[in-house]
Amino acid sequence: VSNLEKQLxxxxxxxxxxKGKYEFFDVNFWLxxxxxxxxxxxxxVEMLVSEMKKHAIEKAVxxxxxxxxxxxxxxxxxxxxxxxxxxxxxxxIVVAPELSFGERVIADYMDQMIENxxxxxxxxxxxxxxxxxxxxxxxxxxxxxxxxxxxxxxxTEVNWDIVDGICNExxxxxxxxxxxxxxLLYHNRSFIPLLxxxxxxxxxxxxxxxxxxxxxxxxxxKIDRFIFGSYFPFNDPNASMMTITHGDIDEDVKFKIxxxxxxxxxxxxx
Amino acid sequence: MRSEKMFIDSHFHLxxxxxFYFHDITLDRCLKTMDAxxxxxxxxxxxxxxxxxxxxxxxxxNKRAYELSQGRILSYFAFDPNxxxxxxxxxxxxxxxxxxxxxxxxxxFHGFYGSAPxxxxxxxxxxxxxxxxxxHTWAVSAYNPVQKLSYPPVFENYIRKYPEVSFIxxxxxxxxxxxxxxxxxxxxxxxxxLDTSGDVYNNRFIEFLVGKIGSKKVLFGSDALWMxxxxxxxxILGADISLQDKRNILYxxxxxxxxxQLKA
Numbered sequence: 001v002s003n004l005e006k007q008l009x010x011x012x013x014x015x016x017x018x019k020g021k022y023e024f025f026d027v028n029f030w031l032x033x034x035x036x037x038x039x040x041x042x043x044x045v046e047m048l049v050s051e052m053k054k055h056a057i058e059k060a061v062x063x064x065x066x067x068x069x070x071x072x073x074x075x076x077x078x079x080x081x082x083x084x085x086x087x088x089x090x091x092x093i094v095v096a097p098e099l100s101f102g103e104r105v106i107a108d109y110m111d112q113m114i115e116n117x118x119x120x121x122x123x124x125x126x127x128x129x130x131x132x133x134x135x136x137x138x139x140x141x142x143x144x145x146x147x148x149x150x151x152x153x154x155x156t157e158v159n160w161d162i163v164d165g166i167c168n169e170x171x172x173x174x175x176x177x178x179x180x181x182x183x184l185l186y187h188n189r190s191f192i193p194l195l196x197x198x199x200x201x202x203x204x205x206x207x208x209x210x211x212x213x214x215x216x217x218x219x220x221x222k223i224d225r226f227i228f229g230s231y232f233p234f235n236d237p238n239a240s241m242m243t244i245t246h247g248d249i250d251e252d253v254k255f256k257i258x259x260x261x262x263x264x265x266x267x268x269x270x
Numbered sequence: 271m272r273s274e275k276m277f278i279d280s281h282f283h284l285x286x287x288x289x290f291y292f293h294d295i296t297l298d299r300c301l302k303t304m305d306a307x308x309x310x311x312x313x314x315x316x317x318x319x320x321x322x323x324x325x326x327x328x329x330x331x332n333k334r335a336y337e338l339s340q341g342r343i344l345s346y347f348a349f350d351p352n353x354x355x356x357x358x359x360x361x362x363x364x365x366x367x368x369x370x371x372x373x374x375x376x377x378x379f380h381g382f383y384g385s386a387p388x389x390x391x392x393x394x395x396x397x398x399x400x401x402x403x404x405x406h407t408w409a410v411s412a413y414n415p416v417q418k419l420s421y422p423p424v425f426e427n428y429i430r431k432y433p434e435v436s437f438i439x440x441x442x443x444x445x446x447x448x449x450x451x452x453x454x455x456x457x458x459x460x461x462x463x464l465d466t467s468g469d470v471y472n473n474r475f476i477e478f479l480v481g482k483i484g485s486k487k488v489l490f491g492s493d494a495l496w497m498x499x500x501x502x503x504x505x506i507l508g509a510d511i512s513l514q515d516k517r518n519i520l521y522x523x524x525x526x527x528x529x530x531q532l533k534a
Contacts, residue, residue: 242504
């Protein structure tokens, strides 16, 4: 048994080292003020950055919970203020249809956001009570497509027909699906054909948890459009990290999933 | 990872579910992945026996998996209260402690509260045979109403009545409220243990459990071959707890509870 102890020590160390190796860039960090229903409240940006280092996550895209609990545009404004002094943090804003109402100008707003390190736009049609139809958010998506600014959606906020429709209508718009808060596993009969069909569709990894999922998608189906995300601080990044660090897939693909795919999307923003 | 194999997965499933696509769940592929990740044994609740109501078929599949894996795939007997007597008879017929290490119940699948009198017979049997019981446990869910049948407090009367039977809360109650209820049970009763299986990825979940109930009451479980082993292994290996705590969770507790011999 003492031999097992030594082996375990080595395995733990290997995992720790591998986390540092792949230069993780997390697309799914959240700024939250709530300490409710959590085992370890992380309620400010300083704590978030400190924990990020501890987990060997090099860079992260942060969204403000205030956006989906209070007001999206106030949340975005507060987010930019919080992250402006941290060069490893980027913004993931939330927008809603009112961005195209009256005097609001989509282009001005988006351009200003991009200038302030915003690299992803999220929409929450259920939580924020709107439709994803073209007559509602079409102009916003069209401008995002023009700037190649990625759209991020929870699969529980839309349905797969909507995802198909958006990918089809806005072919230059990168669309990232995140599996919150129900296992993506239950949807693999839908998202696999969509990944095969749409080159602009990506899956965020924190809930991409099905058995040998990366091995199947990458090695058999030749799909590597995955973007590492942890849903931190609500979830433990180690869960999503080890499926990548210890996946039976090419080293190059591990780097892509861990961070390079996201970096490429950011580099492509015009 | 390493060629050495030591981890014991307390919550594992062979077989299919209608709910999604399984790519390759052959035993051969499974064993290769276990080898790569250092997993020595899995305690299997075969899905055909657990969810499809064909317990005899499940038992035969379990025996076959044990043979083909050279003793690395161990099993739970499945107990379905819809056919309680029949299940107990099957357990008795096929009783082999080398293969069958415990009993699995799943109130949410089978449509009975965990407190239902239909479960009395299995607790009595577990006590008589010295078998642990593992149950699916979960929080009350808005989108999956049957989860209320497996809400942790519903098991309390049986846990109290049968202190000799080790009771493992599968998934540790699943979501925040369920986890807190399982922790309460584990603090109150010596015979209650929690496993880490399922999509239970709360930040500092492992540290929280160890801090509240101690690592001797926590078991590594994965819910493979639905979910990937690496998610739960990553959380435990990366947790901010001691090496001894990790040993307890990853293999020592399971070895003791299921009667499995560790190989150095």
